[in-house]
Amino acid sequence: MRYKLTFIAGAAVGFVIGARAGRERYEQLVRAGQAFVQNPAVRNAAESAAQQSRTAAVRAADTVVVKVGPRLPEPLAEKVRAMRNGSAPEDDWGTSNT
Template sequence: MRYRLTFLTGAIVGYVLGTRAGRERYEQLRKAAQRVAQNPAVRNTAESAAQNGRAAAAKAAGVVGAKVGDRLPGSVTERMRSLREQRTPADDDWGTSNT
């Protein structure tokens, strides 16, 4: 409940400040956010974080699969195996450029 109240308060404050600031301020903030997002240092950091996250997820999947693999239904195990075989390490469907 506490998190819902915090979110609701933040949404209300954002709405009030947004309506007071107007469209001009919104456009300024949007352009500033775009400049930050297009910054090469930010992009490289985001890409490396995504790669690290994928590596951690793959490692966790291996550990979980080893621990509960024999308890999973055969259809789930077969699906996981087929997905592993289809995907190569070079596949990158997250939109990152690996630069």
């Protein structure tokens, strides 16, 4: 999902940079983008998606531990333990932190 959003953002930036409609169109696109990002529904959806992805990551980590167990490489095992303990660093991408 993160890569899809990155692609969409890149496409939007490319369109803005490549737009030949002039400064007015650029300003219009910037205002529309700011209005979209600051929309409470969009913020709530982003926060909800971030929380769901964290929950899915913890479930996936549990599944990996059950299936792979002690054969897990140590650096990866440390990351899995950190996620299961809730001490993994938070990813603030896409959340408003409000």
